[in-house]
Amino acid sequence: MPELPDCSGYKYLRESAYDRKTIRGMPRPAIAETEPFKRYPDAEKIPLPTNWTLKEARITPLLQKRRSLRKYDKEPVSMEELAFMLWASQGITAKSGNYSFRxxxxxxxxxxxxxxxxxxxxxxxxPGLYHFDVEKFSIDRLTTTNTAESMAAACLNQTFMAQAAVGFIWTAVIRRCMCKYGNRGMRYLFLDSGHICQNLVIAAEATGNGACPVAAFYDDEMNELLDINPEDETVLYAAAVGKRFVPKKQCSL
Ligand SMILES: Cc1cc2nc3c(=O)[nH]c(=O)nc-3n(C[C@H](O)[C@H](O)[C@H](O)COP(=O)(O)O)c2cc1C
Known part of the structure; x- marks a missing residue:
């Protein structure tokens, strides 16, 4: 039974990592393009209804207007909004035996x-770096310095990350999943983080904010920012969140 660093899943994670020094010359397999939509021209076509009453479902306007937001207003995010976004992304909603479902x-x-x-x-x-304590529904302050600029730098210098009110970063504690599922567990780590980010994005919309998912980052720079050991825990995904920027109307005299 291979230890974590010898697993193909873990090797893939490291081989696909971005590094500031090598990103430009990074070998990329030449993979041919394909069609953007899957089409079955010979299949019977059954049109879907568009006048569905579920359009009234409360989530519909959030899904309809969601767009990745990269330009933010200066107005801060409130603690209540932050708490709601954290709860929506990972909050505990039910307990059964040893399980705390989220x-x-x-x-x-x-x-x-x-x-x-x-x-x-x-x-x-x-301002600073914080960790979400899911069990206690509280946050742990990890730094007293503002990490927004260094986070943006680690995200391939995507400057909007530094302008956002909050930059969320999701890591995987790799063994928590791979000790049970082996190499297949690597897939589950990415899928889990996708679910979490999606809930965050919808919660951001629901609170009058906007979000942009971010997966382009220098892996080890992000891991260093969080002071984590990539053999145990590694950054998988991030998202910038802030108030929607509304340009002021020009006054005409
Ligand atoms: C896995 C993933 C990674 C992404 N990484 C970035 C990123 O690093 N920087 C960025 O500006 N947008 C990033 N995006 C946002 C996409 O560019 C965006 O979702 C896409 O252009 C579609 O636009 P929409 O989200 O407004 O519908 C990412 C989205 C996903 C799903």
Whole structure:
């Protein structure tokens, strides 16, 4: 039974990591393009109804207007909004035996994803790096310095990350899932983090904010920012969140 660093899943994770020094010359397999939509021209076509009453479902306007937001207003995110977004992404909603089920599904209810965030502009919260304690529904302050700029730099210098009110970062505690599922567990880590990010994005919309998922980052720079050991825990995904920027109308005299 191979130990974690010898598993093909873990090797893939390291081989696909971005590094500032090597990103430009990184070998890329030449894979031919394909059609953007799958079509079955010979199959019977059954049109879907568009006048469905479910259009009234409360989630519909959130899904309809969601767009990745990269330009933010200066207004801070409130603590209440932050708490709601954290709860929506990973909050505990039910208990059964040893399991604490959450707002998002997780393979085998193992919950290998940890949430961190860089607070840049949150009301009543000092800027800095924080960790979400899911069990206690509280946050752990990890730094007293604002990490927004270094997070943006680690995200391939995507400057909007530094302008966002909050930058969420999701890591996987790799063994929590792979000790049960082996190499297949690597897939589950990515799927779990996708569920979490999607809930966050919808919760951002619901609170009058906007979000942009971010997966382009220098892996080890992000891991260093969080002070985690990539053999145990590694960054998988991130998202910037802030108030929607509304340009002021020009006054005409
Ligand atoms: C896995 C994933 C990674 C992404 N990474 C980035 C990123 O690093 N930077 C960025 O600006 N947008 C990123 N995006 C956002 C996409 O560019 C965006 O979802 C896409 O253009 C579709 O636009 P929409 O989200 O507004 O519908 C990412 C989205 C996904 C799902």
């Amino acid at each position: 707002t998002t599904p997780s393979a085998g209810a193992l919950y290998p994803i940890e949430t961190y965030f860089s607070a840049n502009s949150v009301e009543d919260l000092d």
